[in-house]
Amino acid sequence: MGYVAVRGGEAAIAEAIRALDVLRAGGTEPGPGAGDPLQVDAIRHQLRLLVDRVMGEGGLYDPRLAALAIKQAQGDPLEAAFILRAHRSNLPRLGESAPHRGSSMRLIRRISSAFKEIPGGQRLGPSTDYLQRLFRLDLLDEDPAAFRAAAQAIPGVPATAGDFPKVVDGLRAEGLLQDAGPAQPAVDITRAPVTFPIPRPARLAHLTRGETGGVLTMAYTTMRGYGYLHPTVAELRVGYLPVMLPHPLTGELVEAGEVLVTECEIVATHGGGPGEGPPRILLGYGGCLGHNEVKAIAMAMCDRAMLSGDERGVRHPAEDPEFVVCHVDGIEAMGFCSHYKLPHYVTFQSDLENIRSSAAKLQGGA
């Protein structure tokens, strides 16, 4: 009987998918098992930061589908963002929303580390910043009545409408702020090929869909010394922005809904060095879907670092747009990383032949 190489095939794939679903239902857990199936609405509200992260990286604002993706992916944020992104991929583009100033955001949170007091006032809002990271053991077996009561602790939606001026507007009016050049039209990176040099709108689009950890890593290099960015958070906002679409008949802008976003402007002092011109304040911008403060701040730092690279040449990795843009996408990075699990025995056989041939020639002194 001849040797038959191990073959995967249809049956193996079907079994692998079945095994996954067994684990999803807690099938191997002893005792009471996984409990009741997670309801999508429970994920949506109780794991809201995960939902927001998945929407941001998936590039689609749809909390319900994001929650479903999280359920399906058994909580893996990369996998969940991927499901959302694949769904988004060939949805029709119905129109292009008009640019919207963040100053009219319906705020749930707004802080500045640049000034003690800012026009319109600081608002701490829901923040983990001053949490003491100690276990709340009462949540181990939470009382449903207490849980419902917690939702009612602050009456009404804790969001404030109104026009809150941007902190950087004051600096701009004083002539201290150097903007990043004239405004450029937005780029739909899902419909236009990426080429280098890459315009700033396309960079920002890549960063806003970037994997949170990836964007943070890039930014952290600039904070630790691979770059000399000394940023100050001029303003960080979390709140709701309206989505304005042209009316299909009249063309007039109408509000089609609103999205929760996080927006950050960092300012960095720069200049005075050889060939750098007078000291001035430079801007970096970050913004993403959902409530994700670390990502918005990190994105603003990456934006600033790349702008510095544009101005005086790239000196550090995070100042190189190609280095940043091509490596922050979680879905691409995780896909390529996973692909190494695929069989590579043709290329490995080819390597072996190459190495054996070279070894023989070197030994033979040829």
Place this chain on the structure above:
Amino acid sequence: MTPTSDVPQTNPGTQFGFLDDFAVREIRRGLLKALAIPGYQVPYASREMPIARGFGTGGMQITLAIATPEDRLKVIDQGADDSVNAVSLRRFIAASCPELSTVTRTPEATIIQTRHRVPERPLVTGQIMVYQVPYPDPLQIVEPSEAKRRASHAHGDYARLWVKLYEDVVRFREVAISNRYPARVAGRYVIDPSPIPRWDLPKLHRSPVAHLFGAGREKKLYAVPPFTNVVPLAFDDVPFEVERFHDAAGKRNRCQRCGADDTFLDEIPLTGQASRWQCNDQDRCSENLGYPNGA
């Protein structure tokens, strides 16, 4: 700005070929450009597919953009029609293109989507090869920056690649590129032919079929049109060599299933005895045996 009137009328993902009309149009235009400028890497807005990046989304987008209900599709990975990734891709394409038929026999296929191999049986006019590509740029091994690589391609400047080949020969008596071997197409652009072994590269030279390459993650399309010169980079005194599959005595190993000595072989290490060798191209091996199991 996307005018509303331009919106495709079918639900996304439900029409033949999965891709929306805009994607199909962009990929087809990209392929026409790629065929018109042999070996040139055409940037395109690669779509995210329900299959992970790195698993063949580039090849799959090409197949979905060119397939018609009349096509007969063969999908191979590592020379096999039934390896897990080939099965997975074929399953998705078959589900998105319901009328299309899938085949395993090379001569019956009109489109052959592949990862890492070119079939051993000579291809014939009317067939199209579609390659899944991880690295579209042959200069990637000497230059990490895409911006700089594009400038080199524009100038026809492959000096650093030549220096790498030269240094390999000096140090190892061999060019240390076992697969993805760079080749010049139509006397102009140098391509990365995807991770096919050197064994397969001569099959592209003046081939009667179009070879279409799709790099989904790197968002590039390129092509070798039919009857086009594809010449591996080599020196006059150090010619290009393919895998030899010689045993210790210098004798050519044969497939221990069908007996062929003219195919790319898989080596199967066995404990305490010499390795076993077998055709990598599963269909060719079965064809040599007269299809003993019907497939």
